[in-house]
Amino acid sequence: MRSRYAVSVAIRPPGRADPKFGLSELALILLLLLLFLLVVVLGIKELPELTRSAGKAARIFKGDAKALRNDER
Structure with missing residues (x-):
């Protein structure tokens, strides 16, 4: 008897590890880096x-x- 729940397995090429960061974590790190660079370049008062x-x-x-949307109507 087959289970009604399908199981999927992701197959990776040998030698490739799981990424440490997902896309959302990478975006957060880049946002913080950009904020830091803005503080360094412009100064905290600007x-x-x-x-x-x-x-x-x-x-x-x-x-x-x-x-513009209202003008089109």
Whole structure:
């Protein structure tokens, strides 16, 4: 009698180990590295102004995109 649950086995070529980090862990490490580099290059005092400017730009972009969608209707 066959089981109703299928079992799958991943087969890797010989000599290849499992990766230590998944994609999400790698993305987190890269994000932290980028933040560290920003602090080193810009200084800790410039980061709040940079994030404020990025937030304003995102709000303007969002408003313009919404206006374009409304114009198409």
